Amino acid sequence: MMSDVAQNQFNIKEYIRQDLFPHFMCPGCGHGIALRALLNAVHDLDIDKNKLAVVSGIGCSGRVGAYIDANTFHTTHGRPLAFATGLKLARPDLEVIVITGDGDCLAIGGNHMIHACRRNLNLTCLMLNNEVYGMTGGQVSPTTSMDRFTTTTQYGNYEPVFDACKLAEGAGAGFIGREMTLQTPALRDLIKEAISHQGFSFVEVLSDCTEVFGRKNDLGESAEMVLAQKAGYRSDSYGTVVDEPFKPRGMQTGVLLRTERPEYAATYQQHNAEKLKQ
């Protein structure tokens, strides 16, 4: 019995490309925790690595996929959802998971995001939200909290914050969840639910960037940042947003929405088959 348990235990080394290590993420970056949670979910769901396709865009989040021992695609900035749409439509047998970031998904890729939600194709999208463009040196992003300092908000941020989950809900995503990297088991379970859902699943992962965001805002080391995240510092800063449409649901985490909207590819096949028979 013990050996069975040991065999089924999650061993991250079975899911990563060890020859690429050491990885290139900064000390304290939350993206590695998100990666571990994702791989743990893949393991628990018994997904065949050969059938797993991970599609990412550009930025720190875009580089995470390369460490996964699967079919990995590092695409262009903001376009991983467009690329994944073509891949999934062409190869419905593949489990297609998109890893994107707050800039990749909500700024340059915003149009693809809303239409991926609307179509409700069976994809899982993990948006690693670290509130900043880390790779390019710490510029303000659509999710940077109010008053935060970045290299392009030298006097503090004054732009309203985008609530990605609300956006996903408005655009029609079938499954929406949010979790912080601090709660790794909860994040793993949320990702499992997202992957299992038939339709477009959007998961906002509250990550942290100590190096170019935390440091500039005196938020301390990684541990302090994630604990502050838990205490809801973003909630407070979100609370300062006065524009009603941008007012988020605070720090609510877990499954935020689950609907049984028809999945795109199945609908496409069924609809055309019926019409062509007539």
Added chain:
Amino acid sequence: MSANQNLQNLQGNHACALAAIRAGCRLYAGYPITPSSEIAESMSAELPKVGGVFVQMEDEIASMGAVIGASAGGVKAMTATSGPGFSLKQENLGYAALTEIPCVIVNVMRGGPSTGMPTRPAQGDIMQARWGTHGDHPTLVLAPWSVEEVYAETIRAFNLAELLRTPVIILFDETIGHLVETVDLTHFLDLEITDRKWADSKTKGFKPYADPGDGIPVMARPGDGHRVHTTGLTHGENGFPTQDAELVAQFMSRLLGKIEKHRDEVEHIDVRHCDDADVVIVAYGITARAAHRAVGMLREQGVRAGLFRPLTLWPFPEAAFKAATGHADLVLVPEMNAGQLILEVERLVSEKTRVAGVNIFFGDPITPQQIVEKAEVELNDE
């Protein structure tokens, strides 16, 4: 007497769609844009019949992304557009070139720049097709002159994309896109269809960007067991990013050289009456039809004229061009633009040959008379 079922009256855009399906295209992702929309419309009707997928994406960028995604998954894919949309596709086109993912992009050219004249023909994207995406990259561009040739060249585009693992661009213009002509499909019954080479799942230590000798790496089909990495970052043979100068040099020389290595299979030209020609007209697409007529008119006047028509615009068929214009005193280059392919012609002609453009790009196709008049002016100047 039964009618020949293979004779069909087709519009250029419809012929393009039907040929794509004939070539094995099973996913089309597009965005509406005049004057190419009929290609998407045809695909939306035809693809479901053959088990394929048509998807109208949210924009031109997404269409290009979806096409590359589908092809990365192993399904032949195409998109079609026109000027403004072609501009938007350039970034992902470069991604396909660098990652060597086969795909076909049709640009039904219209008046530009910007929104320009959406319903009028032009040939203003010759240089954009060559240099549109950033950085040095291989480019393969085909330019048919008739509806039947749209059919043939679309199939050839897919075959070349698969053979060379590269995006292939088909350029024609509003006139050909909307022209209806009879196509005899019997010509295409036995046409060979090329499929890319897939990596054997049993190969040990498979390197997705290793050169097997012909410059074209073997592709790994997702799901077959080789779990490879595909990135728009400059990469080594193993597919992972590198900035090692030696590896980058090795990669770039293979990438830029692979089409050069296959010039014989790539180049397609139509040369008429050039053996004794003093005047050679270099023309492509609909303009070449006017040029062909102009050659006849000039010959009637006693001028030894010929036509050099590159169906493969890029890479430009240099050797064939030099042979065709070897004894020409004058090379005329009519184009529906301010002078684009003429730059390549000027680069390649011998010193004794004069080059002149016929540049009419105001919304109407160039007529044979306009070309003849230009020839007369140039010949009288001598």
